Amino acid sequence: MRIALVEDGQDELEFLQQTVQKHMPVTGTRADIIDKFYTVKEFLSGFKTGKYDLVLLGICLEDTAGIGIAKKIMETDNNVAVVFYTNNNGFAKESYGTDARYCLLKQFSEKNITTMFACLNLYKDSQDKD
Secondary structure (H helix, E strand, O other): OEEEEEOOOHHHHHHHHHHHHHHHHHHOOOOOEEEEEOOHHHHHHHOOOOOOOEEEEEOEOOOOEHHHHHHHHHHHOOOOEEEEEEOOOHHHHHHHHHOOOEEEEOOOOHHHHHHHHHHHOHHHHHHHOO
16 A cells, blocks of 8 residues: 655654554554655645655645645546544534545544554455565
């Protein structure tokens, strides 16, 4: 599975990467690639159709709103699964207007990471590609 993590906070980005890597084996998923981006501009400059299976995107980023970026992502690649993460439950409803596949609430834990992968059914798809 190819994953992009987009977060403007360095500590939060590192924690998200560690949490995803730590809990992916529980789901039977392995990450072939986990790319980290500190800015939306950096992410979009290299994004293209088919590059990622999953994009984890903060809803509130310093340089832009994640909702608008998700729309751009989906215009380019409607097969990628976009997952928002936020600590504000109020954004979850708004996120579904973008065709986002899931909204992950912080604090990240084994339970919410495994639930996310189960809901996305990505772990099964990634095993089928082997």
